[in-house]
Amino acid sequence: xxxxxxxxxxxxxxxxxxxxxxxxxxxxxxxxxxxxxxxxxxxxxxxxxxxxxxxxxxxxxxxxxxxxxxxxxxxxxxxxxxxxxxxxxxxxxxxxxxxxxxxxxxxxxxxxxxxxxxxxxxxxxxxxxxxxxxxxxxxxxxxxxxxxxxxxxxxxxxxxxxxxxxxxxxxxxxxxxxxxxxxxxxxxxxxxxxxxxxxxxxxxxxxxxxxxxxxxxxxxxxxxxxxxxxxxxxxxxxxxxxxxxxxxxxxxxxxxxxxxxxxxxxxxxxxxxxxxxxxxxxxxxxxxxxxxxxxxxxxxxxxxxxxxxxxxxxxxxxxxxxxxxxxxxxxxxxxxxxxxxxxxxxxxxxxxxxxxxxxxxxxxxxxxxxxxxxxxxxxxxxxxxxxxxxxxxxxxxxxxxxxxxxxxxxxxxxxxxxx
Amino acid sequence: xxxxxxxxxxxxxxxxxxxxxxxxxxxxxxxxxxxxxxxxxxxxxxxxxxxxxxxxxxxxxxxxxxxxxxxxxxxxxxxxxxxxxxxxxxxxxxxxxxxxxxxxxxxxxxxxxxxxxxxxxxxxxxxxxxxxxxxxxxxxxxxxxxxxxxxxxxxxxxxxxxxxxxxxxxxxxxxxxxxxxxxxxxxxxxxxxxxxxxxxxxxxxxxxxxxxxxxxxxxxxxxxxxxxxxxxxxxxxxxxxxxxxxxxxxxxxxxxxxxxxxxxxxxxxxxxxxxxxxxxxxxxxxxxxxxxxxxxxxxxxxxxxxxxxxxxxxxxxxxxxxxxxxxxxxxxxxxxxxxxxxxxxxxxxxxxxxxxxxxxxxxxxxxxxxxxxxxxxxxxxxxxxxxxxxxxxxxxxxxxxxxxxxxxxxxxxxxxxxx
Numbered sequence: 115x116x117x118x119x120x121x122x123x124x125x126x127x128x129x130x131x132x133x134x135x136x137x138x139x140x141x142x143x144x145x146x147x148x149x150x151x152x153x154x155x156x157x158x159x160x161x162x163x164x165x166x167x168x169x170x171x172x173x174x175x176x177x178x179x180x181x182x183x184x185x186x187x188x189x190x191x192x193x194x195x196x197x198x199x200x201x202x203x204x205x206x207x208x209x210x211x212x213x214x215x216x217x218x219x220x221x222x223x224x225x226x227x228x229x230x231x232x233x234x235x236x237x238x239x240x241x242x243x244x245x246x247x248x249x250x251x252x253x254x255x256x257x258x259x260x261x262x263x264x265x266x267x268x269x270x271x272x273x274x275x276x277x278x279x280x281x282x283x284x285x286x287x288x289x290x291x292x293x294x295x296x297x298x299x300x301x302x303x304x305x306x307x308x309x310x311x312x313x314x315x316x317x318x319x320x321x322x323x324x325x326x327x328x329x330x331x332x333x334x335x336x337x338x339x340x341x342x343x344x345x346x347x348x349x350x351x352x353x354x355x356x357x358x359x360x361x362x363x364x365x366x367x368x369x370x371x372x373x374x375x376x377x378x379x380x381x382x383x384x385x386x387x388x389x390x391x392x393x394x395x396x397x398x399x400x401x402x403x404x405x406x407x408x409x410x411x412x413x414x415x416x417x418x419x420x421x422x423x424x425x426x427x428x429x430x431x432x433x434x435x436x437x438x439x440x441x442x443x444x445x446x447x448x449x450x451x452x453x454x455x456x457x458x459x460x461x462x463x464x465x466x467x468x469x470x471x472x473x474x475x476x477x478x479x480x481x482x483x484x485x486x487x488x489x490x491x492x493x494x495x496x497x498x499x500x501x502x503x504x505x506x507x508x509x510x511x512x513x514x515x516x517x518x519x520x521x522x523x524x525x526x527x528x529x530x531x532x533x
Numbered sequence: 534x535x536x537x538x539x540x541x542x543x544x545x546x547x548x549x550x551x552x553x554x555x556x557x558x559x560x561x562x563x564x565x566x567x568x569x570x571x572x573x574x575x576x577x578x579x580x581x582x583x584x585x586x587x588x589x590x591x592x593x594x595x596x597x598x599x600x601x602x603x604x605x606x607x608x609x610x611x612x613x614x615x616x617x618x619x620x621x622x623x624x625x626x627x628x629x630x631x632x633x634x635x636x637x638x639x640x641x642x643x644x645x646x647x648x649x650x651x652x653x654x655x656x657x658x659x660x661x662x663x664x665x666x667x668x669x670x671x672x673x674x675x676x677x678x679x680x681x682x683x684x685x686x687x688x689x690x691x692x693x694x695x696x697x698x699x700x701x702x703x704x705x706x707x708x709x710x711x712x713x714x715x716x717x718x719x720x721x722x723x724x725x726x727x728x729x730x731x732x733x734x735x736x737x738x739x740x741x742x743x744x745x746x747x748x749x750x751x752x753x754x755x756x757x758x759x760x761x762x763x764x765x766x767x768x769x770x771x772x773x774x775x776x777x778x779x780x781x782x783x784x785x786x787x788x789x790x791x792x793x794x795x796x797x798x799x800x801x802x803x804x805x806x807x808x809x810x811x812x813x814x815x816x817x818x819x820x821x822x823x824x825x826x827x828x829x830x831x832x833x834x835x836x837x838x839x840x841x842x843x844x845x846x847x848x849x850x851x852x853x854x855x856x857x858x859x860x861x862x863x864x865x866x867x868x869x870x871x872x873x874x875x876x877x878x879x880x881x882x883x884x885x886x887x888x889x890x891x892x893x894x895x896x897x898x899x900x901x902x903x904x905x906x907x908x909x910x911x912x913x914x915x916x917x918x919x920x921x922x923x924x925x926x927x928x929x930x931x932x933x934x935x936x937x938x939x940x941x942x943x944x945x946x947x948x949x950x951x952x
Contacts, residue, residue: 128576196601
């Protein structure tokens with residue numbers, strides 16, 4: 115039977131050149147996050163369907179790769195729906211597994227628990243360029259820290275890592291769900307339609323303030339409320355300091371500590387950062403996941419016009435599962451996007467060992483073979499990468515290809531060494 | 534809805550202590566294999582069912598986690614069998630994906646292609662102690678090298694890696710499928726029953742030569758053939774050099790170069806090895822997978838009474854799929870077993886950065902918070918791991934726990950520093 119040589123739809127094989135960059139990034143990420151006290155953990159790629167469909171995953175729950183029941187559990191004749199056929203599925207994110215992990219192991223874990231997860235997730239999305247059905251996520255989370263110490267450390271850890279990977283001139287755009295809510299309350303929008311307001315606000319970078327205004331009116335919101343809402347944004351545009359402007363305007367509509375805390379987060383990060391980036395308060399950041407309860411943030415690469423990750427505070431989620439409220443905050447690097455950017459920029463992994471190639475004539479006698487291998491072993495012990503291969507008939511072509519692959523010197527071994 | 538906090542049946546959560554060892558081993562393995570010219574690659578965890586059921590996976594094909602078809606492709610009402618419901622599955626090994634990968638990308642790859650794969654595989658085995666349904670495999674393979682240069686480099690790379698991970702006093706037991714076959718031919722066993730003979734021979738370490746003899750007779754093999762077969766093994770026991778004994782006895786029953794080549798492999802590795810282990814010719818090594826065609830080998834840890842990996846030559850497999858024969862040889866480290874041994878031995882990752890903890894009083898004013906974070910950032914830049922946490926009410930207990938977790942020094946930050 116012929117093999118299907120293509121990877122399955124929407125997933126990809128990773129070539130050696132990309133793997134080298136991926137492995138390098140993984141090691142920088144793990145090392146840097148460890149220096150902030152994050153601990154690596156891993157959960158199975160497979161989760162129970164019940165956990166994956168607990169309504170914490172938003173639209174991702176529609177994209178689950180479901181795994182068929184096995185053995186006696188599979189009752190094909192009686193099955194009426196997908197649910198009857200499947201008991202497990204591939205995880206679509208690392209947050210649901212983290213919460214399960216924390217619930218199960220909290221008594222064995224350091225408190226607060228600072229977790230680093232790097233692992234594949236799967237989503238049966240419509241395949242499109244640069245977007246795959248299997249991709250790596252890279253999340254750090256702090257569970258059990260209620261204050262902005264969590265946000266500060268998460269942002270510093272992530273930005274320090276990005277800096278070490280060579281990124282500069284980027285922004286961390288930050289907002290607060292409670293500010294979004296207070297702006298809506300202040301304007302007089304009905305409480306039950308806050309989410310709708312946010313969905314429109316989220317389009318600000320594409321349709322502008324006029325577009326937001328038009329859409330809100332179109333959606334039937336009261337003109338007075340829309341006016342007031344729009345005035346907040348134009349007011350911020352003109353204000354010297356957006357946060358101070360909001361603090362004054364929203365007084366009474368928001369808990370007193372929200373804006374000072376956010377300001378402290380921004381200023382502390384700015385004062386202690388070790389990478390070239392700017393903290394930017396952006397009142398239009400919304401972020402999709404409904405579980406966020408406080409700070410929300412995104413990595414923006416303005417030169418590239420893209421976001422490379424994000425996160426926020428989700429104080430309600432652990433409690434929803436365990437019954438006991440535990441504060442939590444996380445930051446996710448868009449690992450695949452970072453790799454894509456580095457590949458496109460022709461990134462070269464730094465400090466690679468010297469690459470040497472030994473070319474062995476075919477039918478080398480045992481003593482000459484041993485001599486070659488002995489020499490290779492010695493060079494390896496000295497920290498060099500040594501490839502030992504048989505000499506091709508077209509040696510010139512072979513050496514050219516190896517040179518293109520990064521080999522900088524060659525040693526040739528013949529059955530009869532020239533005397 | 535309550536979360537199921539247990540991982541799915543047969544799979545496990547990995548705790549930070551184990552992850553640290555795993556991450557360390559992965560980095561040593563990747564670095565050492567790179568020094569032998571192996572290139573990391575990765576394939577999707579999901580493969581098409583057709584590839585997974587191509588009869589190259591032996592019994593593993595019965596243990597596939599199958600993935601339900603999605604969208605319009607799923608026709609529940611018409612489905613009569615598992616096959617109708619599933620189009621993809623989780624890979625059960627890294628060999629089938631490697632062959633698919635090589636078939637697809639061979640024109641873009643270095644020749645011979647030296648691949649390193651570290652990745653999870655899944656098998657719906659009956660759960661048992663120390664054996665999981667998701668586990669990491671760690672394979673190196675050389676595709677396109679017909680001579681024993683492949684075996685020599687595979688064995689040196691694997692043993693050098695094991696040595697760097699602290700293993701010593703182990704053995705590489707090596708055999709040849711063609712020797713197994715020649716011994717059976719020499720004895721006069723019928724060709725079509727060679728596999729059966731091997732299945733019995735494989736039990737030698739458990740039932741001894743008398744047990745093997747009894748089982749062969751019991752299975753209806755001719756007494757004369759069994760006598761001749763048994764005499765080969767007793768002869769080898771008494772011989773000074775097993776290979777020379779076999780070379781003489783089997784002359785005429787085996788291709789002339791098989792034993793000299795095997796001897797050259799053993800002697801070259803012995804002469805150039807950089808770890809404390811012994812090469813042992815073991816004529817009772819069989820190895821299960823039917824795709825092996827030449828050399829077969831295993832890592833034996835006699836002190837622990839277990840095997841920690843193995844491999845062999847499988848010259849026929851690529852050709853079976855692509856139509857063009859390509860020689861191939863691979864060696865797999867039993868990664869999970871290695872980790873288990875290191876954990877049980879209380880292995881400590883060497884050269885870890887110093888771990889410092891900063892304890893911050895609650896409600897630290899902004900300037901003191903900034904001071905603490907600034908100092909932490911400086912220490913991190915100097916290569917230290919710094920954990921910044923809030924001070925608990927029971928500070929003594931907190932410090933004790935952190936000391937147990939490896940923190941060697943503490944710095945405390947108060948709202949009002951003692952003057």
